[in-house]
Amino acid sequence: MPELPEVETVVRELRPRLKNKKISKVEVRLSKIVSLGSKTVSNIRQHSLSKAKKFAAVLKNKEITDVKRRAKLIIIDLSGRYALLVHLKMTGQLIFLDKKRLQRKIKLLNLETFQPVSLPSKWTHVIFYFTDGSKLFFNDLRQFGYLKLVADNEIDQVKELAEFGPEPLVTNFTIVNFVTKLDQRPKMKLKPFLMDQKLVAGIGNIYSDEILFFAKLKPTRTVRSLIQSEQARLFKGIKTILARAVKKAGSSVGDFVRPSGDWGKYGLYHKVYGRSGMKCFRCGTMIKSLKLGGRTGSFCPKCQK
C-alpha cells in the first residue's frame, strides 16, 4: 500500500532514470485509468479522438523534465508546460525497464504468488515508450490508481493538490505547525487524524499504526486528550518513522515494488502493522486489532496508552 515512504521511493528512483527522456509512444490498454484536465482537452484540435487517444497524442514527443511528489501523488513534469499526475492508490506500480533489461526479458516476482511475471502483464494498463528503447509500465491489480494529464496553468485547480496538509518531512513542518493542526480537530481519534491528508499529508494505514506505537499512544485516543509531552511524542513519531521508512525504501506490503522491481525493506521493521495476534516485540503482550472508521488497525494494548 503505497504511502509517503513508498511514493517517495518511487520518485527518487524514477527521477534519474526518466529525467530528459523523450516519449516516443504511449499505449493505453485500459482507458478508465487515464484522464485529462479540461484545459488540456481544449488544447487538442482533433475533437473526435477518444480520451485515451487524446492522452497519448499530447504525451507523444514530450520530454520529462522532473519527477516530484506531493503527499501520495507523483508529479511528472513534462516539456510544453504539462504535468502528469500519478496516484498509485492501493495496488498501483510504476516499473521502469531499460533496453538492456527488456532484452534480457527480466521477470519480476509477483508478491502474492511469488511467481515470476513478465511485462506487460494482465495488470499493465499503460505503457510509456521512450526514444532510447526503455519503457515505463503502469500496473494496477485493483484499477483504483490513475494517471491525469494536466496543463501547468490548471495544476492549481487540481482539488486534491490544493487541499493537502503540510509535508511532514520538510524541516519547516515544526511542532508548532503540528499543534495548530491538532487544535483544529480536537474530537478526532488519533488514527483517523493521522490518516487525514488535509491535516498531515502522506500517512496511511501502515504508518499511522507504526507512528502510534512509537509514540506509545492508543489509536482511539482523542486529539483533545493529549498532554503536551504526548503531542511532542506523536510529532517525533511522524518524523522518525517516515524518515526511517524512506531510508529502507518503503514497505513491500500488498503489491508495492520499487521501479526496479525490488522490494522495499521497511516491512522487516514493522512493530504492529499486520502483527495482530502476534506478540509485541517490546513487552510480549498479544497485539490487538481494531476497526476505526471502517479501517483495520493494530496496536499493543500494554505499550500504547
Place this chain on the structure above:
DNA sequence: TATATTGTTACACC
C-alpha cells in the same frame, strides 16, 4: 459467494 482491502468523497447530523 461473501468479504476484505484503501484513499477519497458524499452525505447526514449537530
Place this chain on the structure above:
DNA sequence: TGGTGTAACAATAT
C-alpha cells in the same frame, strides 16, 4: 458553516 462520523465506491482475489 464546518467539524465529525459513517457509508459508499472503485475491482479483484481468496
